[in-house]
Amino acid sequence: MEINDDRETAAVFEDAVAFAERVGAVSLFPAEERIVRGLMAVPPYELAIMTSSDLSQVSGASRSSIDRLSRKLGYPGLKEMRKALLLEGASREAKAASGEGQNTGQIADRVMQAIAMRAQAFSRSLQTSSDLDTLVEQILNARQICLFGAGESAAVCSAIHLRLVRLGLPMQFSEEHHTQVTLASLMRPGDLAIAVSHSGNTQSLLWATGAAKNAGATVAAICGSVSSALHNMADIRISLPTGMGLPGSAEVLGRIIAVGLAEVLFQCVAAARPDLSAASVRIDDVFAERRS
16 A cells, blocks of 8 residues: 555554554555664664664665655654654563663663774874864964864863863863853964864854954864865864764764864874973973872
8 A cells, every 4th residue: 555645644544553554554665665674673772862864874765765755654754753663662672571682781882882983984084184284283383272162062172172281382262152252353363263063053153263264363173064164164174074873973972083182182292392291291290299
């Protein structure tokens, strides 16, 4: 049974009809069957946080193909089909015997493997691009370095700030948005603005970064989207690795990898200017005296 009119299809199926029953009630093409198998294999804890892009990757189909399938199965759209899958999957897990499915240790292993894969992909990207060399050179020669980031990306800025300031570099960072805009407006040629954003389209970040660029500062972007406004605005572009890795966790994994970049920058700067390491040693000595 294949129904082409969305309203007619929705009328045939009640909300209570299980996903598997809906699948059995229609005639599916081989490609649609593959989508169904892919979606039903996703654990509920992953399905709950998956984006439409994640669903496309895990099923090997385009968003439009999945959307057409959802309507064919009697759902108003992809959102409702995912909700149904999530509820049914959670119900199956609740009824499953103890020990079945993934335990906490297995989930932890998957998360750590996803982080490791992202880190390796990022390492390969940094090795094949000249942007890291350019960024390190700008850090070494900048009169002033300001960091801009909003929300969780501010944590990445904090990590970079805390590492590079230990080398005695002229770092500036504030989590407060208006202070970021204030710092940006006071920048001038010879300064470096480092902006961090997974989406690259956060409006508050773009405001601060745009102010820095208009003031004559060089802009370096650490960004997860090459088509974003931040990426297009930047003079230096460090692209975070994309891809699923772990369904629904693209932003989280990207920020974890970006925090790792803080140590990469610290080590690169220290290697280029060994004399700067003396500042870090002095700081360690002060802390050691306090702790002794």
